[in-house]
Amino acid sequence: MSAPTTMSSLTAPRxxxxxxxxxxxxxxYLSGVIAVVPLVWILITIISKGLPVIxxxxxxxxxxAGTTDRRAGGGALHAIIGTLEIGLxxxxxxxxxxxxxxxxxxxxxxxxxxxRGVSFMVDILSGIPSIVAALFVFAFLITILHxxxxxxxxxxxxxxxxxxxVLRSTEEMLKLVPDxxxxxxxxxxxxxxxxILTVVIPTAFSGIATGVVLGLARVMGETAPLLILVAYxxxxxxxxxxxxxxxxxxxxxxxxxxxxxxxxxxxxxGAALTLILLVMGLNLLARWIARAGRLxxx
Amino acid sequence: MAKRIDVENLDVYYGSFKAVSGVSLVVEPRTVTAFIGPSxxxxxxxxxxxxxxxxxxxGAYATGKVxxxxxxxxxxxxDPVAVRRLVGMVFQRPNPFPSMSIYDNVAxxxxxxxxxxxxxxxxxxxSSLRGANLWNEVKDRLNKAGTSLSGGQQQxxxxxxAIAVKPEVILMDEPCSALDPISTLAIxxxxxxxxxxxxxxxxxxxxxxxxxxxxxxxxxxxxxxxLPGQLVEIDDTETIFSNPTKKxxxxxxxxxxx
Numbered sequence: 001m002s003a004p005t006t007m008s009s010l011t012a013p014r015x016x017x018x019x020x021x022x023x024x025x026x027x028x029y030l031s032g033v034i035a036v037v038p039l040v041w042i043l044i045t046i047i048s049k050g051l052p053v054i055x056x057x058x059x060x061x062x063x064x065a066g067t068t069d070r071r072a073g074g075g076a077l078h079a080i081i082g083t084l085e086i087g088l089x090x091x092x093x094x095x096x097x098x099x100x101x102x103x104x105x106x107x108x109x110x111x112x113x114x115x116r117g118v119s120f121m122v123d124i125l126s127g128i129p130s131i132v133a134a135l136f137v138f139a140f141l142i143t144i145l146h147x148x149x150x151x152x153x154x155x156x157x158x159x160x161x162x163x164x165x166v167l168r169s170t171e172e173m174l175k176l177v178p179d180x181x182x183x184x185x186x187x188x189x190x191x192x193x194x195x196i197l198t199v200v201i202p203t204a205f206s207g208i209a210t211g212v213v214l215g216l217a218r219v220m221g222e223t224a225p226l227l228i229l230v231a232y233x234x235x236x237x238x239x240x241x242x243x244x245x246x247x248x249x250x251x252x253x254x255x256x257x258x259x260x261x262x263x264x265x266x267x268x269x270g271a272a273l274t275l276i277l278l279v280m281g282l283n284l285l286a287r288w289i290a291r292a293g294r295l296x297x298x
Numbered sequence: 299m300a301k302r303i304d305v306e307n308l309d310v311y312y313g314s315f316k317a318v319s320g321v322s323l324v325v326e327p328r329t330v331t332a333f334i335g336p337s338x339x340x341x342x343x344x345x346x347x348x349x350x351x352x353x354x355x356x357g358a359y360a361t362g363k364v365x366x367x368x369x370x371x372x373x374x375x376x377d378p379v380a381v382r383r384l385v386g387m388v389f390q391r392p393n394p395f396p397s398m399s400i401y402d403n404v405a406x407x408x409x410x411x412x413x414x415x416x417x418x419x420x421x422x423x424x425s426s427l428r429g430a431n432l433w434n435e436v437k438d439r440l441n442k443a444g445t446s447l448s449g450g451q452q453q454x455x456x457x458x459x460a461i462a463v464k465p466e467v468i469l470m471d472e473p474c475s476a477l478d479p480i481s482t483l484a485i486x487x488x489x490x491x492x493x494x495x496x497x498x499x500x501x502x503x504x505x506x507x508x509x510x511x512x513x514x515x516x517x518x519x520x521x522x523x524x525l526p527g528q529l530v531e532i533d534d535t536e537t538i539f540s541n542p543t544k545k546x547x548x549x550x551x552x553x554x555x556x
Contacts, residue, residue, distance in 0.1 A: 182354075188463055199395055199406075
C-alpha cells in the first residue's frame with residue numbers, strides 16, 4: 001500500500017526555500033543587468049558624440065590634410081582605408097596559413113604526436129598579448145633585419161594574433177564534417193587531396209568563412225602593434241611599404257588628449273564609432289555567411 | 299562489366315587485434331552475395347577489404363589475397379584509389395554530399411575523376427538515376443540539394459552516385475538498416491536489377507532480406523568476444539536457409555543465438 005497523496009505535497013515550497021528562490025533569482029537578474037550596463041553606456045556615449053561627426057559626407061571622403069585639432073572639417077578616409085588595407089594584408093597572409101594548417105592537423109596528422117604538439121603551440125600563440133606580438137615583429141624585422149617600420153610590419157604582427165583563432169575555428173569546422181562523407185568520396189575512387197578540396201572544404205565552407213571574418217574583426221581593433229610598427233599621419237597613405245599609415249585605432253589614440261572644446265575632440269568619437277561600425281559590419285557579414293551556408297543544406 | 303572476386307586466406311588486423319581470420323570465398327559475377335552473422339563477426343570488415351576501404355582506419359591492414367578477375371588488389375604497386383573506382387560502395391547511412399545538388403552528387407565521381415564534358419555528364423546523371431529508380435522522382439529538381447530528399451531517396455541517390463562511375467562491383471554495407479520498410483523494398487527491388495550489370499555483395503543483419511535478395515549467402519561467426527571472426531560457410535542462399543551444413547549456421551538462422 002502506498003501512502004495517499006496529500007495536497008500539501010503538491011503545493012509550492014514555502015519558508016526558507018522560498019526566500020532562497022527569491023534571493024538567487026534577484027541576484028541572477030541583477031548580474032545580467034550589471035553585465036549589460038557598461039556596454040549600453042559605452043554605445044550610447046559613442047553614438048551620441050560620434051554620430052553627428054560621421055554623418056557628414058566629408059568624413060567618408062576626405063583625410064585630415066590641412067586641418068588641425070582647432071579647425072573643423074576633413075574626415076577619416078585616411079584611417080578607414082588604412083585599417084581596411086592592413087586588415088586585408090593580414091587576412092591574405094594569415095588565412096592560407098591558418099586554413100592549410102588546420103587541414104594538415106585534421107586531415108593528415110590527426111591524433112599524431114606532431115599534431116598534438118602543433119595544437120599546443122597554437123594554444124600558446126593565441127594567448128600572447130598583442131604588445132608581445134608587436135615587439136617580436138619589431139625585434140625581428142627592424143632590429144635584426146634592418147627593415148623600416150611599415151604597414152606590412154604592422155600587418156605581420158596582426159597575423160600572429162589572427163592565425164591561432166582562425167586555425168582553431170577552421171579545425172573545429174573540419175572536425176564537424178562527418179567521416180561518412182570522406183568515405184563516400186573515397187569509395188568513388190576520389191583521391192584524398194581532391195576529397196578535401198571538393199567535399200570536405202565546401203561542406204565546412206560557411207563555418208570556415210565565418211571564423212575568418214570574426215578573426216579579422218578581432219584584429220582590426222588592435223592598437224599596440226600599430227602604435228609600435230607604423231607611424232600615424234593625418235594624410236592618406238596607400239603604399240603598404242610606407243612607414244606612415246593612419247588607422248582608426250591610432251587616430252583615436254592620437255586625439256585622446258585634445259581639449260573638449262576643439263574639433264579634434266569630436267573626431268575621436270567619430271573614429272571610435274566608425275571602428276565599431278566596421279567591426280559590427282564584419283560580424284553581420286559573418287552571420288550572413290553562416291546563414292547562407294545553412295540555407296543551402298535544405 | 300561485373301567481375302569475379304576470389305578471396306583467399308584473408309586475415310584482417312586493426313593494429314595488433316586480429317579481427318578476421320582465414321576467410322576464403324568466391325563471388326561470381328552478376329550475382330548477389332549476402333554476408334550475414336552476429337555483430338562483431340567481421341562481415342563488414344571483410345566487405346571493406348574488398349575495395350581497401352578498411353585502410354582508411356589508422357592501423358588497419360589485411361594479409362592474404364583478394365583478386366578481381368585474377369588481379370590481386372593487394373599486389374605491389376596497386377593504387378587503392380584505382381581499386382575503389384572499380385569496386386564501389388554504398389554505406390549504412392545515406393551520405394549524399396551536403397554541399398552539392400542532386401545532379402552534382404551523381405556527377406561527383408566522374409567530375410572529380412576529370413570528366414568535364416557537359417553532355418557526357420548529363421547522360422551519366424540520367425542513366426545512373428534511372429538505374430537507381432530515382433529519375434522520375436527527381437528529374438524536375440536536379441539542382442536542389444541532395445540532402446533535401448527523404449532517407450530512402452537519399453540512399454538511392456547514393457546508389458546512383460556509386461554506379462555513375464561504372465564500377466565492376468558494388469559493395470553494400472547494411473544499406474537498408476536506416477530506412478523504413480517501403481524504402482527498404484525499393485532498394486531490394488533495385489538490388490535485383492543491379493545484379494544484371496554488376497557483382498553485388500551486401501552485408502545485412504536482416505535474414506529475411508538476405509533470403510529475398512541474394513543468390514549466395516556467407517555466414518560469419520566468432521567463437522567468443524575478442525577472438526577473430528571467421529567464415530563458417532558459404533553456399534546457395536536456398537541451401538543456407540533450408541539445409542545448412544554447419545550446426546552454428548542452423549542455430550543462427552533459426553534464431554537460437556545472435
